[in-house]
Every structure is written in C-alpha cells, then in structure tokens.
Amino acid sequence: MSAGLHRVSCHDRAPARVCALRRWMRGALPLVVVALLWELAPRSGLVDAALLPPLSRTLAAGIGLVRSGALLGHLWASVWRVGAGYLLAVLVAVPAGIGLGLSRRLEGYVSPVLALLRPISPPAWVPLAILWFGIGDAPAIFIVFVGTVQAILIGIASTARSVDRRLVQAALTLGATRRQAIRLVVLPCLGPAIFGQLRVGLALAWMCVMAAEMVAVRRGLGYLLIEARNLFQTERVLLCMVIIGALGLGLDRLLRTLEGMVLRWQRGMGADELFAAGRGKQDLSR
C-alpha cells in the first residue's frame, strides 16, 4: 500500500558511517534552531537585548574570559569538585545500594535514616557544610557528595530488589557461592540500572556544585554566575549557563559511551526499535 510500509529504517541497510552521521545530525538540528532563534530574536527587536543578548555577544564575552585565563580556572575548580564528590558518592552508593537491595535486614535499619535525609535538598546542606568545613573546596565536595549519594543509593537498591531470582537460582545450582552469585549474576543484572543511576547522579552533582559555589567559595562556575549577576552582566550569566549545560552534556555522553561498551550484550534487545518510524508491521514480531 503505502511507501511507509516498505521503507527500511537506517538501522537495517545504510552503512554504519552514514547511520552515525544521521544520528549526529538528528541531535544537532534542534541545537542549531535554538542558536538561530537566540541570535535573531534580540537582533530583530522581538525581545529586549538587555534581557537576552544575542548568542554572538554572549560568546564574545567568553573570549575575554578565556584570554585572561580566568574561565579555565573557574571551570577547573567546578569540575574538580564535581569529580571528587561524585566519585566518592559512587564508591559509597553502588556497593551500599546493592547490599541494601539484597538484605532485608540492612534495609530495615537504614531506610528510616534515608527517608529522614531525603527531603533535605542540597542547598539546605550549605550552611552546615560551611560551619563544618569553612570556605573552599571541602564544603562544595561535601555537598556534591550528600546530594548525589542517596539518590544513587536508593535507585540501585530498589532495582537490586527486583533482580530475577531464577537467574540467581540458576547460578546457585551451577555451584556458585553467594559471593560468586552476587559478582557474576546480580552485578551484571544491575548493569543497566547502575549506569542509569550514574547518569542521574552526575546531573545532580552539577546542580549541587552550583548551589555550593554560589555561597561557599570564591572560585568556580557557580561563583562566576553569581558575580556576573551582581554586576548585571547578562552575557556572562548566559555564558556560564551555556558552559554548565555543555559540560553536563559532554560528561553524560562520556558515560553513555562507556555504558555502550560495558553493556554490549544489550544491543538489539530494547523495545525502542519496535517503535522506530518506518518499520514495517511485519517486523514487530521479531
């Protein structure tokens, strides 16, 4: 009937390079549109250029900062805090989450504490962090840590509870010890969930570091942001926001690439393919 029924998705026929290019373009297109709007709307007078300076002016503000070397310093300060706090959180939360998910008893002890801590948002930790650690990297790292650790932990614990018991039983009948069953079965079962939580955690870590840097330190992107606001430098404010977004995006991409390498076995298992546009009805059965 229609051409749509016979159209073959890129996935099936096109060479890998063309595929990758198309995927890349799909991601870039909305960005280009947003960039164009950002540039043209203030220039055409559609919005007030004082409130939203055009993209080019925003970027130009960045050039000065880069030349002076200040931007790199601020950037590095933020990245270092996020990295340290986030890594600490991951190191604690992943094993603890698995343990919590597998042990009812442990969960009984710990979950009230977690429930109590959960409503305390990262900015609410800032005053305590300053009292404890003073001003500098330490309070910021602390806030990143407390802000991400429980989110990752709770996410992993809840999926660890739902690991397919048949697979664990299969391992046990094949002679696996409890330890081996956890390492060789539970951990790989949790792989996708762990990566999901790591990505959520990384985004959270960026939010936390901003909250911390707006008060507790004199360096970092968050500080730059607040300082720019105090000086009414709208370009700089926007610039910082763009940088924060771009950094977050880049790090997320990095995690996804890693995920793709570690979880190779998942390829071709997801339901997403079934809904791909242009796929013939017959293919749905596969």
Add this chain to the structure above:
Amino acid sequence: MQMSYLRLVEVSKTYHADGRAVEALVGVSLEVRQGEFVALVGPSGCGKTTLLHLVAGLEAPSCGQILLAGEPIRGCGRERTLVFQEPTLFPWLTAVDNVAFGLRTAGVPLQERRARALALLESLGLDGFASSYPHQLSGGMRQRVAIARALAVCPQVLLLDEPFASVDALTREALQEELVRIWQARRPTILFVTHSREEALALADRVIVLSPRPGRVRAELALPMARPRSPVELAPWLERLRDLLAQP
C-alpha cells in the same frame, strides 16, 4: 538389586503465601539407582517442579529427608544441576560463556572452560552460535544451551524440568535422541519432568506418576525395553499410563 543412590524419604513441601498454606508435596518417597533415567509425570500443579527444586537444594523440604549417596543434601551443589522450566540463560553472556558458567565458578581457567563448553555446544549442534547472545537464539537453541550448561560441570544428578516443552516435534525427537546418547555416554542419574506421556515412556527406565495436588507417588512403571523404542512396543504402556493419569 543395586543400592539406591538418590533417596527421598517421606518428603513433604508446604508453601506459605499470603497467609495461605499450599501443600505441594505430601509424603513422597522415592528411590533412584545411580545412572537411572527416571521420568516424573503428573497433572499441572502437582509439585513436579517443586520436587526438582528440593533435590537441587534450592528449597528445603518442610518434612522428610533427601539423601544422595547416603548423605543428606545441604543446599545446592555442582553434582546436582537443574535445567529450569523457564529459560534462565544469562542474557549478558554469549552461548559459550553461559555453558562455561559452572566451570567458571569451579575455578577452571578461561581457555580450558571455553574449549570444553565449545565441544559441548558442538555435540548439541550449536557450533555456529557459540558467540551469540541468548536473545539472538531460537527457543529450541536456548533450551539446548541450557542443557549444555547443566551438563558442562559433569553432574552426578541431572534434573530436567520439561526441557523440550517449547520446541517443535521434529526438534524434540532430535533432542531426545541427543539426551539418550549423552546419558548413555556419561551415565548421570536423571530426573526428567515431562507433560508428554509418550516422551516419558520413550526415554525413561522408570516412570513415576504423581497424583494431583498435593502430589504423592501414585504409581511406578518400570520399562525394561531397550532404546530406541517403537510406538507399537509402547502402545500398551501408553494405555496404562493414560489410565493412571486419568484417575481423579
């Protein structure tokens, strides 16, 4: 007569779910010789899977005892492997690594366990699919991988829970032949659960008939004939088995 190797003594199993007690097995006693091929048949829900899980050590009996070579079994062990009723291949491992899993937990080095797993896959007609993931295999192929995985550790007791339920008649026959060949070569003790009367009679030395839930041993049929057995030969047995299963 040879001494029994696997003994179930008055084994009962009661499950407790949502405050309700479900009796799955009541007072089941069973003696199995070493190297014997025993088939278990009975209506759905009569406790066949439960019985295999008890022997595998995945669950403990509520009453009674299970002895292997005179010793009470304690938990799971490599000498008793189980092919589950549902597919339980590890989706993140290729076929060959699935088969090699038991050897891995036993500490066999990578090269050796891969080689042994490959040889097993080959003997089951899966040589081209060693590096495929389970989701890339057909249902029948997956079942063969699962059987290979259970065989790889050279178990004394092989527990098979309706292993050929999901394959077509032709594949089924081929797999049955393959199983008999492996059994004759290695002589594991086999407990084989099946819904198919014909299958039970074609394969087993002895067929145990369980009553509807709660499961008890209702009858035993000892089949002295050599394999392969012809349908003509089996016709009278089939008649008897049908009668036994039809009783309320």
